[in-house]
Amino acid sequence: MNWQKSSFSGAGGENCIEIAHIDPHLLLRESDAPTDVLAMPPLGLACLIRHIKAEQQR
Template sequence: MGAELRWQKSSFSGASGENCLEIAGVPGRLLIRESDMPGTVLAASRAALAGLVAGVKAGEFDRQGGSGRR
């Protein structure tokens, strides 16, 4: 990807910094990884990530709550 990526950790990460969600921005998309598995990276558009976050906040992925769609 050319230039070195600048990964940002979640503000909810603990002081030790292990098992954190990290995000880096590149033109047209966001890259997401877990700090304990830095070689595995998910790429998503900003709109797709916003949709995922909205679904999580709405409980769509809860086993007992949500819409039941899987």
């Protein structure tokens, strides 16, 4: 499986958010807990990201 690190995670390589694609789902994990994986359809991930951004703006 090919995990891709978020560009927002920085160059350190620690405590990163990573994403992978296994049709029809996207997989999301934190590098410090690689066995804990969230699997969701692309629309579900888009909704999660919108929710997190909205909470940060509060």
